[in-house]
Amino acid sequence: MARDKIYFISDLHLGVPDAATSRRREERAARWLDSIKADAAVLYIVGDLFDFWYEYRSAVPKGFVRIQGKLAELADSGVALHIFTGNHDMWMFRYFEEELGATMHRGNLPLTLGALKVLVGHGDGLGPGDHGYKFIKRVFANPVCIWLFGWLHPDIGIGLARFWSGRSREANMAADEVFQGTEGEWLYRYCVEVLAKEHYDAFIFGHRHLVLDMPVGDRSRYINMGAWFRDPHCAVWDGAELRLEKIPEVS
Numbered sequence: 001m002a003r004d005k006i007y008f009i010s011d012l013h014l015g016v017p018d019a020a021t022s023r024r025r026e027e028r029a030a031r032w033l034d035s036i037k038a039d040a041a042v043l044y045i046v047g048d049l050f051d052f053w054y055e056y057r058s059a060v061p062k063g064f065v066r067i068q069g070k071l072a073e074l075a076d077s078g079v080a081l082h083i084f085t086g087n088h089d090m091w092m093f094r095y096f097e098e099e100l101g102a103t104m105h106r107g108n109l110p111l112t113l114g115a116l117k118v119l120v121g122h123g124d125g126l127g128p129g130d131h132g133y134k135f136i137k138r139v140f141a142n143p144v145c146i147w148l149f150g151w152l153h154p155d156i157g158i159g160l161a162r163f164w165s166g167r168s169r170e171a172n173m174a175a176d177e178v179f180q181g182t183e184g185e186w187l188y189r190y191c192v193e194v195l196a197k198e199h200y201d202a203f204i205f206g207h208r209h210l211v212l213d214m215p216v217g218d219r220s221r222y223i224n225m226g227a228w229f230r231d232p233h234c235a236v237w238d239g240a241e242l243r244l245e246k247i248p249e250v251s
Contacts, residue, residue, distance in 0.1 A: 003078070005039045006113065008235040009247075010046035010122065010206025011227040013088065014064050015162070025228055026066050031250040033070040040079050046206045046225070047086025047122030052161040054091040056150060061158060068099075075100045084109075086207065087124040090140060091149075113237045116201040119194065123205035123224075127186030127193070176209040177230075187224065191216045202242055204235050213244045 012029055015022050036043075053061060075081050081102040085092050096102040108121035125137050139145055149157055182188050191203045195217055203222045211226035211233050223244050225233045232247035 003039055003041050004239050005036070006042045006044070006237040007036055007040055008044045008046055008120065008204050008225065009228075009232075010084075010225050011048045011086070011209060012045075012067075013048055013051040013227060013229055014067060015051040015061075016229070019063075021229075026064065028232075028247075028249065029228065030066045030070045032247055033067075033074060035248075035250045037074060037077060037079070040074065042080045042082065043074060044082045044120060044204075045084065046120060046204065047084040047124070048088045048206060049083065049086070050089045052158060053089035054149065054154075054157060054161070055093045055095050056154060059154060060095055061154070071096075071100055071102075075102070082109075084120075084122050084206075086122045087137065090137075091146060110200075113242060114239065116237075116242060117199065118202045118204060118242070119200045120204045123187050123190075123207035126205075127188075127190035129186050176227075179210065179212070185212075188212075188214070188216065188222055191220065191222045195220055211244070 009029075012025065014026050014029075033043075049067075050061070050064065071081060081096075081100055082105060083092065083096055083102045084105045090106075092104065097104055105121075108119055111118045111120055152160075179185070185208075187203075187205050187208055191200075194200065194203075199220070201220055203216070203220070205222070205224050206227075208224045209227040209230060210224060211231050212222060212224040214222050216222050223235050223242075225235055225244070228247070234245055234247055236243050236245055
């Protein structure tokens with residue numbers, strides 16, 4: 001089998017809402033990674049692999065060994081790994097570069113897929129609105145804030161982060177399940193803004209937690225892969241076509 005497919009996934013949010021549920025989602029993801037090992041050339045993880053991640057100087061959060069092991073297998077077999085930081089795991093630094101040889105991305109990435117020009121990114125903080133989050137993101141990305149958090153004991157720091165992450169999810173859960181219309185979908189409006197300046201044939205984002213594949217203008221489309229805890233999907237480039245596919249239950 002030719003290894004020529006490019007896969008995109010996002011928003012696994014490993015770690016929530018509890019250990020047992022997260023483990024089942026992690027095991028499903030590990031089985032899926034096994035299933036693409038023979039034909040994958042590149043894998044893009046487009047943000048929020050973890051619901052929280054912070055790399056201390058000599059420690060990382062415990063757990064998630066199954067997904068890390070499968071990613072290591074893919075990398076060792078020749079699959080190129082690209083990992084985007086999301087709003088929940090923006091404090092990824094060098095660990096996955098050093099351990100897996102992954103290429104890390106902290107913003108949008110233009111790609112060429114055959115004749116298609118594609119823009120890929122997690123999607124947080126893009127488009128109009130969401131000013132509160134945009135302010136918080138600047139605070140969390142501040143090197144001083146990152147340094148200060150590193151002084152907290154991991155039990156305290158990770159506990160606080162998981163508490164606030166849960167509060168955020170509860171506050172946004174209802175809106176995440178409903179399509180907000182082209183005016184209310186900020187990532188769609190971001191695509192429109194970009195297209196006014198530069199053409200892309202497709203935009204691939206995560207973050208929204210709602211599976212979407214919709215036209216933008218006459219010659220572009222916006223793809224969102226949703227979230228693994230709700231309805232996991234992936235985008236696939238097979239050398240001729242870019243598709244949005246449901247993640248199967250692999251035994």
